[in-house]
Amino acid sequence: MRTWGPLKWKILVKSKDGDFMDKERSPSQSPRSSAAAVAGGAPFLSISVTDPVKMGTGVQAYISYRVITKTNLPEFEGPEKIVIRRYSDFEWLHARLAEKYKGIFIPPLPEKNAVEKFRFSKEFIELRRQALDLFINRIASHPELKQSEDLRTFLQADEEQRMDRARSYETGIFKKPSDFLQMFKDVQSKVSDVVLGKEKPVEESTPEYEKLKNYIFELENHLAEAQKQAFRLVKRHRELGQSLADFGKAIKLLGACEGDLMEKVFSEVGSKSEMLSIKLQREADNLLFNFEEPLKDYVRAVQSIKLKVGSEEATKRFEHIVRLMNEELARFQEQKTADIGLAFHEFAKGQAKLAKDIADAWRSILPKLEACSTS
């Protein structure tokens, strides 16, 4: 039982047009290394989830993504394949893997539901794309999961090759009503078991196992709290940015009533305010993608582990589980430490830069203000 391999978190930067670009890519993803791998003949599998596009209208509307697979592995149909997938198709894959590979921590999916108006906001779409990309790549890096036939189907099946799994366009390619139902039941029972604490009788459990469970449960709580505050902090940055913009505007108008020298002074302060408002919005984006989302990802991972740990099968096979889980967890923890360390670093860097920018901006107009009062 192995967790997904090392994958560096991609640091996202918003360009001037408001689009998102990666600042750094993990080695397994960079074009250079794939080219090198191809040249060297080493086996590689590189997947990217890109190009979110809104399809359909009204309530039926959804986002479709382009999934590009580049590989030299013989199991695959060809060196490159592009398919169109939507969120529910990723869900299908997750469910299939969870069913087939019961012992393994399947990488988590981003949340299913979103508030209607938020669903199509630029940030949400990008966050989801990023999370889906991470999801599929973690699967591809996992020594066992990457061999799954379902993965291959997911990456290669065209709309025409629906086979008996194909369904109507609205519900995605791979849904069968019974599949759906089963998925629902599984999720339902897992969640309710955990939620209601209705795990199997404890007689087979050991203190070591309990300790593990407690650790996971508590870890989730603490992380969830941290993530909640991180999300709020993003909001605060946006709010402060907005209020600075409004204030700047109002100050300028006030100065216009005065005229002369005063007007210039007011205008300077107002303009600086507006400029800093933009910086704050940028920092809000930075926080969202490079601090809050990694935390969220961490929470998702812990939640999926929690389900595993609390599930029926786990308690039945606890001895075996405990040993493996400890190894798993150790590896998982290391991975997470690296991810989160990076996120923390980004937080610190972003905030320090923001503070400096703010101080510099205001300091630059102080001489003008000073000159005014002495005149």
Next chain:
Amino acid sequence: MMSSTPAAGDGVGDGDMESLPLVSEYASVASTFDPLLSASAAAASPPSSPPGRGFTPSNTMSSSSFVDPPSYADVAGAGADAFSPRSASASPHSSFASPKRSARAASSEYEHITVSDPETEAEPAATSLVPGSAPTYISYLVTSLRRGDGQPTQVRRRFRDFVTLADRLAEAFRGHFVPPRPDKNTVESQAEGKMPLPGSTDVASRMLDGAARLPRQLLGEETVAAPQDVVQPAKGGRDLLRIFKELKQSMVTDWAGVKPPLVEEDREFLEKKQKLQEWEQQLTSASQQAEALVKAQQDMGDTMGALGLAFIKLTKFETEEAMYDSQRIRAADSKCIATAAVKASRACRDLNAQTVNYLDTLHDHLSIMLSVHTAFADRASALLTVQTLMSDLASLQSRIEKLEAAASKIFGGDRARLRKVEELKETIRATEDAKFCALREYERIKENNRSELHRLDRERKEDFLEMLKGFVTSQCYVSVMLDSTDLAM
């Protein structure tokens, strides 16, 4: 006019102010009830939410959040260097006077005036059926020190007394920008001790602040007998006849059916009025945005603090019974974040205290605008009086002419009519006297308006420059506190 003899030397007592005489010896009255100037009262109060103020920083801000404003030199020189934050030792200053206020205070007759120490007292003459439920009121300690005096004077005054003072000042200083007194409701809600005192004392002290600076030109004003009654526009139900006349006149003036003889022709004044209206509009909007800014800064500080707390808990959790090395590393990381976040949260709160302080100028000037409206209203009503009298004169004159014309047609004269004419002529004489006084009053008010506007222009420039400088400086200063050494990981 009250004519009771002044209660000399009685000022220090708690006598009801309404029995104090209002005579031309304004100075003696003034010394008995000690109008105040208080920048210190405003500062001594913790920045919790007084309703009259408009800014509502959360009540969780303790007194430690009131800090010295950094000087320009400190900030300009700071750059990227290590900066020893003075606000780290945030000490509540009891007499924190912002520079503008002390400059103005220096030219006032009073060294300082403070309103403080609210206390509940029982109504003296009240009887109650149920013991312990006697009606009460709140009294405030008013401490003042005039220049040249050795000892400060202290008296206790209640809200009612402030109202009386405000009314008298309004009467005596028509045309001046007399600062408004605090709202009764503000005070009422504070009577239960729910809201902190600073609200009413702060506005009260500002009112007295302004009052102390009003010129003493009322000294030696001659009392004129009859016309005196007419000079004030009809008010208080004293003269119903006058009220109706003036109402008619103002309607006539409004509908421009008849061209009034005297019209507000001072173009300069009208332009100024228009400009002030625009100014007030923008000021209102700016003060609203300032409030939103303060709230946003407050929220930022709060959430930073909550984030820091969440990470402190995570750190604690990961260090207790750490099973893996990676946990220890993570714990160290999250501890760093926690510290940085908590520090940032404090910096935010400090900044907000400063921001509230400086942007309060916006509110101050809004209340100044209130007094400007009153002053302009004084002018308008004085003008109305003059116009009414003038049209009275015109109609009297035309009546005389008609009577004389009719009388002349009768041979040998018409004794009845001629007697009437004589009466009317007498009335004209009185009315002309009244008009003369009214005109003089109007001119006086006009002059007050003019000089006050001039003063306001100057003070506005000073105040707002001060505000902007302070605002910008405090923003620099606090941001510098969060330098990268705190967040280096």
